[in-house]
Amino acid sequence: MGRKVILVGLVLAGHAGLPASAAPEAEAYWTQSCARCHRDVVALTAPYAGRDPQEAAAELDSFLARHRAPDAALRAALIDWLLSQVSE
Numbered sequence: 395m396g397r398k399v400i401l402v403g404l405v406l407a408g409h410a411g412l413p414a415s416a417a418p419e420a421e422a423y424w425t426q427s428c429a430r431c432h433r434d435v436v437a438l439t440a441p442y443a444g445r446d447p448q449e450a451a452a453e454l455d456s457f458l459a460r461h462r463a464p465d466a467a468l469r470a471a472l473i474d475w476l477l478s479q480v481s482e
Contacts (some may be wrong), residue, residue, distance in 0.1 A: 423468065426452035439480045450477060 424435065432438050442450040451473050458469045 410418050416471045417475050417478070420471040423472060424475065426436070428472075435476065435479050439476055442477060447477060450480075 421423045429435075431475065442454075454476060455469055456472045463472060
């Protein structure tokens with residue numbers, strides 16, 4: 395699956411209240427673009443365990459906007475997926 399296909403799917407999914415169907419695209423984007431450097435998603439998301447989800451999402455959104463994810467829909471899907479990986 396190419397990056398353009400993933401991005402189009404994420405854009406069509408919308409920004410807020412993404413359906414569960416956006417999760418596979420976000421995970422695929424993670425695998426294709428993020429996992430090269432950030433291999434352990436559990437370790438990466440550990441600091442967000444027990445935190446307010448909206449606060450965590452805002453922090454991640456701010457970071458990802460500066461770190462290779464300029465597309466808002468992509469960030470939203472990726473954040474939803476990342477926060478779903480947080481172990482409590």
